[in-house]
Amino acid sequence: MYQAPRGTSDILPEEQAYRLYIEQKAADIARLYGYKRIDTPVFEDTELFLRGVGEATDIVQKEVYTFEDRGGNKLTLRPEGTAPVCRAYLEHGMQNLSQPVKLFYIEANYRYERPQAGRYREFRQFGYEAIGDSDPALDAEVIDMAWRFFVSMGINNLHLIINSIGCPNCRPQYLEKLKAYYTQGSQTLCNDCKTRLEKNPLRLLDCKNETCRLLASTAPRSYEHLCPECAEHYVNLKKFLSVLGLPYEVDHCLVRGLDYYTRTVFEIQPEIEGAQSTIGGGGRYDGLIEELGGKPTPALGFATGIERIAANLKRQNLPVPGLPGAVVLVAYLGEAAREAAVKLCGELRKSGCAALQASGGKSLKAQLRQANSAGVRYTVIIGDDEIKAGTVQLREMTTSEQKNVTPQELKEILLGK
Ligand code: AMP
Numbered sequence: 001m002y003q004a005p006r007g008t009s010d011i012l013p014e015e016q017a018y019r020l021y022i023e024q025k026a027a028d029i030a031r032l033y034g035y036k037r038i039d040t041p042v043f044e045d046t047e048l049f050l051r052g053v054g055e056a057t058d059i060v061q062k063e064v065y066t067f068e069d070r071g072g073n074k075l076t077l078r079p080e081g082t083a084p085v086c087r088a089y090l091e092h093g094m095q096n097l098s099q100p101v102k103l104f105y106i107e108a109n110y111r112y113e114r115p116q117a118g119r120y121r122e123f124r125q126f127g128y129e130a131i132g133d134s135d136p137a138l139d140a141e142v143i144d145m146a147w148r149f150f151v152s153m154g155i156n157n158l159h160l161i162i163n164s165i166g167c168p169n170c171r172p173q174y175l176e177k178l179k180a181y182y183t184q185g186s187q188t189l190c191n192d193c194k195t196r197l198e199k200n201p202l203r204l205l206d207c208k209n210e211t212c213r214l215l216a217s218t219a220p221r222s223y224e225h226l227c228p229e230c231a232e233h234y235v236n237l238k239k240f241l242s243v244l245g246l247p248y249e250v251d252h253c254l255v256r257g258l259d260y261y262t263r264t265v266f267e268i269q270p271e272i273e274g275a276q277s278t279i280g281g282g283g284r285y286d287g288l289i290e291e292l293g294g295k296p297t298p299a300l301g302f303a304t305g306i307e308r309i310a311a312n313l314k315r316q317n318l319p320v321p322g323l324p325g326a327v328v329l330v331a332y333l334g335e336a337a338r339e340a341a342v343k344l345c346g347e348l349r350k351s352g353c354a355a356l357q358a359s360g361g362k363s364l365k366a367q368l369r370q371a372n373s374a375g376v377r378y379t380v381i382i383g384d385d386e387i388k389a390g391t392v393q394l395r396e397m398t399t400s401e402q403k404n405v406t407p408q409e410l411k412e413i414l415l416g417k
Pocket of ligand 1: 080111113118119120121122123125257278279280281282303304305306307308
């Protein structure tokens, strides 16, 4: 027996209500703030992610699905949405539009991670990206969108965590301080952090290891080492968050896993223990468009995982609206009635009424069972008598009330016509 590859899963019909509800809400919020949908290919040139996400990141080093196609092109399955959106922004000349350009996506992403609860190799994300403006009010807007989304879903006990990690002007000096601090305590660092100290010192701050966390708690804070421009941006960001009434908390250990972030970083976390508690996050990436060959273009974005949102909804027993199913099942008795049933089903569907045809050759009892398990409101029953009379029996499933109706009456009841 074949199984879905490790870290992937089928989204069965009963799960679709969650997915559609979340994606619809994501699109509703996007419309509310003027963000337009973009879809990018599921694979891109590998180079885009090397440059865009960063060669030193876990994602690029350990997690990308990279392959060569038959033409010898090196391609990578999209591990995240931001770099492709920026590539599309440049490719389609969006820098010539009025800025900022506001886009959103809903897509599947691929990362070769160790599968566990809330962490998969194929997962869905949606994200909002605002490109072409450095205004801290825009940072506050994107954070507000993210917050509003989760609040509108009914997810409770949320924490909004923010930090500012500076820019290429001030970060090198800060990193020197950070390195000096960690070099002193380097004997107690975990092995991963010993490498990070050399290659990616910012990531020392979000190591989950107990002793590393202790060191991080008293480490130098990036927001205390910002250049005047970044400091002003950070002060204004906090002001606008307050103006919007967003209850933010500052955490100097929040740095996020992707290389491209500058200044603002943020995460939204529900109140549960565990490494997979973050349900969404984002930040500014003012250097990314330039890194991809464009002119310097400030930008920021947010992304969240749809499976993790669904898990939170389930954990809180939050119901999602069911998907509309069929309204009526057409049952029949005998060969002549079968033909009439096929015809009626066709007519009902043509006029927009979702109709199911009873599966062939079964007793009436079995057909009514089929109607019950399909959850239809009505069953139409056609037998020889009905054919002769030119009518049908209409049964209301919850009350088991049954009456003879003409085709015209049937239409009035089922279609409100
Ligand atoms: P990131 O793109 O790593 O910043 O992740 C943003 C959000 O995407 C996270 O907060 C999760 O909700 C979700 N996410 C990231 N990686 C995975 C994964 N491997 N499986 C499921 N969801 C994920």
